[in-house]
Amino acid sequence: xxxxxxxxxxxxxxxxxxxxxxxxxxxxxxxxxxxxxxxxxxxxxxxxxxxxxxxxxxxxxxxxxxxxxxxxxxxxxxxxxxxxxxxxxxxxxxxxxxxxxxxxxxxxxxxxxxxxxxxxxxxxxxxxxxxxxxxxxxxxxxxxxxxxxxxxxxxxxxxxxxxxxxxxxxxxxxxxxxxxxxxxxxxxxxxxxxxxxxxxxxxxxxxxxxxxxxxxxxxxxxxxxxxxxxxxxxxxxxxxxxxxxxxxxxxxxxxxxxxxxxxxxxxxxxxxxxxxxxxxxxxxxxxxxxxxxxxxxxxxxxxxxxxxxxxxxxxxxxxxxxxxxxxxxxxxxxxxxxxxxxxxxxxxxxxxxxxxxxxxxxxxxxxxxxxxxxxxxxxxxxxxxxxxxxxxxxxxxxxxxxxxxxxxxxxxxxxxxxxxxxxxxxxxxxxxxxxxxxxxxxxxxxxxxxxxxxxxxxxxxxxxxxxxxxxxxxxxxxxxxxxxxxxxxxxxxxxxxxxxxxxxxxxxxxxxxxxxxxxxxxxxxxxxxxxxxxxxxxxxxxxxxxxxxxxxxxxxxxxxxxxxxxxxxxxxxxxxxxxxxxxxxxxxxxxxxxxxxxxxxxxxxxxxxxxxxxxxxxxxxxxxxxxxxxxxxxxxxxxxxxxxxxxxxxxxxxxxxxxxxxxxxxxxxxxxxxxxxxxxxxxxxxxxxxxxxxxxxxxxxxxxxxxxxxxxxxxxxxxxxxxxxxxxxxxxxxxxxxxxxxxxxxxxxxxxxxxxxxxxxxxx
Numbered sequence: 140x141x142x143x144x145x146x147x148x149x150x151x152x153x154x155x156x157x158x159x160x161x162x163x164x165x166x167x168x169x170x171x172x173x174x175x176x177x178x179x180x181x182x183x184x185x186x187x188x189x190x191x192x193x194x195x196x197x198x199x200x201x202x203x204x205x206x207x208x209x210x211x212x213x214x215x216x217x218x219x220x221x222x223x224x225x226x227x228x229x230x231x232x233x234x235x236x237x238x239x240x241x242x243x244x245x246x247x248x249x250x251x252x253x254x255x256x257x258x259x260x261x262x263x264x265x266x267x268x269x270x271x272x273x274x275x276x277x278x279x280x281x282x283x284x285x286x287x288x289x290x291x292x293x294x295x296x297x298x299x300x301x302x303x304x305x306x307x308x309x310x311x312x313x314x315x316x317x318x319x320x321x322x323x324x325x326x327x328x329x330x331x332x333x334x335x336x337x338x339x340x341x342x343x344x345x346x347x348x349x350x351x352x353x354x355x356x357x358x359x360x361x362x363x364x365x366x367x368x369x370x371x372x373x374x375x376x377x378x379x380x381x382x383x384x385x386x387x388x389x390x391x392x393x394x395x396x397x398x399x400x401x402x403x404x405x406x407x408x409x410x411x412x413x414x415x416x417x418x419x420x421x422x423x424x425x426x427x428x429x430x431x432x433x434x435x436x437x438x439x440x441x442x443x444x445x446x447x448x449x450x451x452x453x454x455x456x457x458x459x460x461x462x463x464x465x466x467x468x469x470x471x472x473x474x475x476x477x478x479x480x481x482x483x484x485x486x487x488x489x490x491x492x493x494x495x496x497x498x499x500x501x502x503x504x505x506x507x508x509x510x511x512x513x514x515x516x517x518x519x520x521x522x523x524x525x526x527x528x529x530x531x532x533x534x535x536x537x538x539x540x541x542x543x544x545x546x547x548x549x550x551x552x553x554x555x556x557x558x559x560x561x562x563x564x565x566x567x568x569x570x571x572x573x574x575x576x577x578x579x580x581x582x583x584x585x586x587x588x589x590x591x592x593x594x595x596x597x598x599x600x601x602x603x604x605x606x607x608x609x610x611x612x613x614x615x616x617x618x619x620x621x622x623x624x625x626x627x628x629x630x631x632x633x634x635x636x637x638x639x640x641x642x643x644x645x646x647x648x649x650x651x652x653x654x655x656x657x658x659x660x661x662x663x664x665x666x667x668x669x670x671x672x673x674x675x676x677x678x679x680x681x682x683x684x685x686x687x688x689x690x691x692x693x694x695x696x697x698x699x700x701x702x703x704x705x706x707x708x709x710x711x712x713x714x715x716x717x718x719x720x721x722x723x724x725x726x727x728x729x730x731x732x733x734x735x736x737x738x739x740x741x742x743x744x745x746x747x748x749x750x751x752x753x754x755x756x757x758x759x760x761x762x763x764x765x766x767x768x769x770x771x772x773x774x775x776x777x778x779x780x781x782x783x784x785x786x787x788x789x790x791x792x793x794x795x796x797x798x799x800x801x802x803x804x805x806x807x808x809x810x811x812x813x814x815x816x817x818x819x820x821x822x823x824x825x826x827x828x829x830x831x832x833x834x835x836x837x838x839x840x841x842x843x844x845x846x847x848x849x850x851x852x853x854x855x856x857x858x859x860x861x862x863x864x865x866x867x868x869x870x871x872x873x874x875x876x877x878x879x880x881x882x883x884x885x886x887x888x889x890x891x892x893x894x895x896x897x898x899x900x901x902x903x
Contacts, residue, residue, distance in 0.1 A: 141222045144233050147243075147285035150278045151218070152195055158202060158217040161259060165252065166414045168260040168267070169491035170508035171211025173335035174328075180207060181897045186337040187213040188896075189864075189889040190275040196892065200900035211508075212335055214260050218274035224258065225251045226646035229593035229676050232285075238312045238724045239284040241593050241679050241747045244646065245349040246270065246280070248591075253422070254353050254645040256390050256415075263351050264390025266484040266492045268343025268732075269317075272298035272334070279887060287312060291883050294857055297340040298347070301860050302886035311719050311726050313745075315349075317342030318730030325730060325737035331490075341731050344684035348727030348743040352589055353644030354393040354424060356683055359633055359652055360577065360587055361398035364542075366629070367576045368478055369402070372538035378404035380446035382439060383478045384464070385542075386410065386457035388419045392482035396425045396450035401640060404478075405442045406450045407435065409457035411494045411503075416452050423641050430454040432463050439475055457481070458496035458521055461528035474535045480572070481525075485545040486735030488518050493549070495521035519553035526555035533569075541571040543685075543695030545734045565698045565705055578699030582773045584654035584766050585626050586686035590665065592647040594676035600647040601638060602674055603665060607651060608634050610660040626652070650683075655766035662748060662758035669750035679724075680746040680758065684732055688714045688769025690741035694734045700773065708740035710772045715742035717764045722746070722757025860886045 145151070161167055175183060187203045188196050203213045226248035232240040249270045252258045261270045261277070271277050280300045283293050292306040295315040317340050318325075320333065333339040345351040369378045381404045385395050388410040396419060399406025408425070410416040419425040426449055429435050435453045442449040453460055461479075468474050484492030494503045495517035507514045529539050541547045547567040550557050557568045566574075573581070580586070592599040608631060615627045630652050637649060653661065658680075668674045682689065690696040693705040715728040723744040732741045746761055748754045856877060862870035864887060871888065878884050 141220055143222070143227065143231055146220060146222055146278070147233050147281045149282040150190065150275060152192065155195060155198060156217055156221075159219075160216050162219075165259055166257055166412070168210075168257040168262050169504055170209070171331065171335065171490060172508060172511045173211050173331040175207075175332060175335055177901075179332060179336060180204075180901060181894070183207055183213060183336040184897050184900060185892045187215065187273065187275075188892045190279070190887075192890050193892075196890070196896055200896050204900040207335070211331075212260075213273055213337065215274040216259060218278060219259055220274075220277075225253070226591075226595060228595040234285050235288050236312065237677055237749055238289075238747045239287045241677060242313055242349060242725060242745065243281060243284050244593055245591065245679065245745065246277075248646040249346060249349055249351045250277075251645050254351065254390070263343070263346035265343045265346070266389070266487045267341050267490065268346030268390075269298060269340045270342075270346055270349070272337055272340045276300060283885065286885065288883075291885075294860075296861070297338070297342075299337075299864070300887055301857060301864065303884065304856055304860075305881060305883035309722065311723055313725035314719070315342075315347065315725065315727035316729075317347040317727065318736065319728070320730060327736055330736045341736055342727070342729045344690075344729065344732040344741055345681075345743060347729055348684070348745075349725070350589075350681040350683075350727075350743055350745055351390070352591065352646060352648035352650065353642075354390060354397070354419075355642040355644065355648060355650050356394075356587070356589065357391045357650075357685075358394035358397050358401075358642060359630075359650045360683075360685070361394045362401050362633065363580065363629065363652060364540075364572050364576050365398055365402050365404065365478065367580075368538065368540065368572075369404075371575060373477060378402050379448070380443055381405065381477045382407065382443060382475060383480075384408075384460065384476045385480045385482060386460075387482035387484075388412075388415050388425065388452060389482075389484070392484075393419045393424055395480075395482060396452065397640065397642070399450050400426070400448055401636075403448050405439065405447065407439055407453060407460070407476075408450065409453045409455055409460045411454075411456055411500045413454055413500070416454050420452065422644055424450075424644075425452045426450045428452040428454060432459060435460065436463060436467065436475070443475065456494060456496045456521075457483070458525045458528065461525060461532070465528045465531045468532065468535065474532070474537060476532060476537055479529065479532070479537065479539045480542045481546045482542050482544055483546065485549045486731070486733065486738070488522075488545075488549050489515045493518055493522070496524060497521065522550045522553040523555045526550050526557055530556060530568075539569045540575060541567065541569055541694075543571055543573060543692075543698075543733050545694060545738065547571075548694050548734065548738075563701070565693045571695060571698045573695055573697075574699045580626065580652070581687045581696070581769065582699075583623060583626060584687055584770045585630070585652045586654075586689075586766070586769075587650055587683040588653045588658050588661070589648060589650045589681050589683070590661075591679040591681070592674070592676070593679060594674070595647055596675055597643070597647055599674050599676070599678075600643070600649060602668065603649060603678065604634055604638060606664040606668060607649075607661045610664050611653070611657055614656050614660060623654070626654070627657075630657075655763055655770075658762045658766065659759055662746075662762055663755055666748045666750055666755045666758065669748060671750075677747050677749045680748060680762075681744060682765070684727075684729070684741040684743045686769070687766050688772070689743055689765075690732065690739060692732075692734050692739040692741065694738060696733075696739075696741075704772075710769060711740045711742050714765065714768050715744075717768060718742075718744045718761050721760035721764050723761050856881075856884055856886075864889050 206213045226244045229240045232243045234240040249263045255263045276298045289308045291303040293313045294301040297317050369375045383404050384407045386409040396408050497517050547557050559566050559568050611631050665678045684690050691708040691711045697705040719726045724747045725745045728742040732739050859870050859874050863874045
């Protein structure tokens with residue numbers, strides 16, 4: 140078994156790790172069907188092999204070709220580490236900076252089998268929320284982070300580590316973009332091809348930004364949603380004896396069971412994947428399970444009569460459950476459900492996000508791979524049945540909402556009866572939870588703030604819970620409006636009771652809805668506690684991308700914006716940029732997330748608090764902007780006026796000077812002349828330009844870059860590095876020269892791959 144030190148030492152090539160293939164007993168992603176042409180298959184294989192030197196390509200090429208044929212993607216299973224993947228205490232990571240160590244902890248948490256949905260396929264949640272596209276990218280990224288100094292920034296292109304580039308201590312240590320596809324090519328079909336070719340990636344939200352904290356990450360929002368649904372639809376503060384029916388027990392949807400218990404109702408959650416259902420049961424997020432529809436209805440009746448608090452997992456298709464509830468209503472006159480929603484991964488309905496009621500789980504997975512067209516037809520028929528059952532129940536005193544998973548959008552595309560007379564493009568027969576509940580919460584500046592205690596010590600988490608409670612209570616004591624006070628009361632109750640609900644899965648983390656004042660006050664309290672030693676290690680601040688400012692999504696986060704701008708993405712992009720230059724430790728911008736590819740632009744950040752004055756000032760700047768941006772955008776009529784909870788931007792405020800720049804160790808410096816560039820351990824440069832383009836090799840080509848070209852590389856090194864990785868011999872030469880002249884630049888260089896090797900592997 141390798142160590143963390145070895146994990147940070149670059150691609151293991153000599154010797155190659157044993158090829159153990161896909162591991163038994165671990166959930167695996169459904170087979171993808173990208174429909175690549177022969178030329179595209181060659182390109183996919185070539186793109187994967189360019190991470191590896193020619194002497195190992197002979198072994199890897201047939202292997203990767205087989206993965207592509209069998210699974211529709213090259214995951215590089217051989218390179219899946221045998222080290223236990225989890226969030227280790229931050230001091231154990233062999234890094235030069237605290238920020239890099241914290242990022243490594245967050246990455247490994249996203250890939251922890253207790254946390255991740257399909258760990259070997261690098262999927263954290265949502266069926267296709269990737270952390271990386273393949274395991275080579277993981278190894279290279281960990282190595283770059285281990286090397287990184289405070290004067291470098293790591294750039295990530297959809298899972299691919301482009302390299303380390305010179306920056307400053309004030310700049311982000313990591314900049315991530317996922318799925319940034321030209322808009323006209325941002326279709327689901329194009330995505331399948333581009334992902335299979337290894338050139339883009341769907342990062343969901345916190346999967347690709349390394350900020351996921353397990354199902355806890357959504358549970359507070361789910362609690363607020365169900366609680367406020369009871370208030371709005373049922374006129375109740377107490378949900379005892381009320382029944383909430385929904386589906387999904389995955390990485391995000393799994394929060395529904397815990398939320399039902401916390402609000403005191405009866406939650407019945409259907410899940411077709413037995414492994415996912417039992418995982419939540421083992422982790423204490425689900426109280427009871429059954430695979431019998433008769434027993435499910437019987438248990439629901441018992442709990443309803445006794446007003447029990449219950450989370451019941453039904454191992455079966457949710458359409459069967461909805462149709463059975465209709466049958467009970469029609470035959471007995473008894474309405475057994477009060478509230479309903481859906482959290483299947485309908486953003487990805489034809490590749491494992493939604494399973495049709497006509498087939499069993501295994502049968503559906505088989506048809507999905509063998510006949511995608513037939514599978515799609517069954518999914519759409521199932522969606523029509525799904526909606527028909529809900530419509531029947533909704534004629535009684537039953538209330539349904541869309542949970543922002545594209546359920547109503549896909550149902551509409553399937554021809555289901557979800558239309559609403561006179562509706563605009565973002566409205567359906569049933570509201571989204573943002574339109575009726577969460578939108579007003581966002582407009583007041585409240586959203587899913589979160590933090591991770593990098594010590595890994597539960598005692599540190601307990602300290603942060605106490606500090607956060609005190610910070611919020613002080614704000615309420617100082618005076619807030621009645622509407623805002625209601626939010627604070629709910630959130631204080633949440634944080635006071637969070638520990639007893641045993642929410643931690645993976646890293647020692649906490650989710651807490653808060654506004655600008657609350658987030659800043661909590662951050663300052665944490666930072667001061669680190670400085671005085673009350674907290675043993677740095678704390679990472681973050682949030683879900685599903686937040687006040689983080690996401691533009693016309694069918695979810697911005698669905699309650701009615702001035703026409705719901706389809707515009709200025710808010711999310713401005714947030715990403717603004718967080719970067721205000722002091723965020725890392726930032727991410729994604730296409731997709733929640734509702735799906737091409738339907739959303741969203742972003743997030745991570746900020747490391749280390750007890751310094753500099754960290755406090757960064758937190759004040761970042762958190763103020765991160766909320767105020769969205770509140771400002773949402774303040775146009777006819778929505779609830781949100782500005783009551785947003786502090787004015789800190790204009791003209793004189794901040795303490797930043798901490799002195801940390802110079803990299805002397806060993807990181809490279810002589811400017813007469814040396815090969817500092818290359819990544821996985822990308823050894825064998826000659827100045829060994830690149831082969833197609834079948835035309837360039838083994839002896841010496842392109843002497845002009846002064847102007849070299850200057851361009853220094854000014855725009857990422858652009859030249861991108862062209863180098865994409866196969867340009869001239870860019871390769873220029874980037875090598877630039878690395879010799881600038882020891883702060885370490886770029887991932889491609890290896891030559893011959894067409895003959897590709898064709899031979901694909902023929903096997």
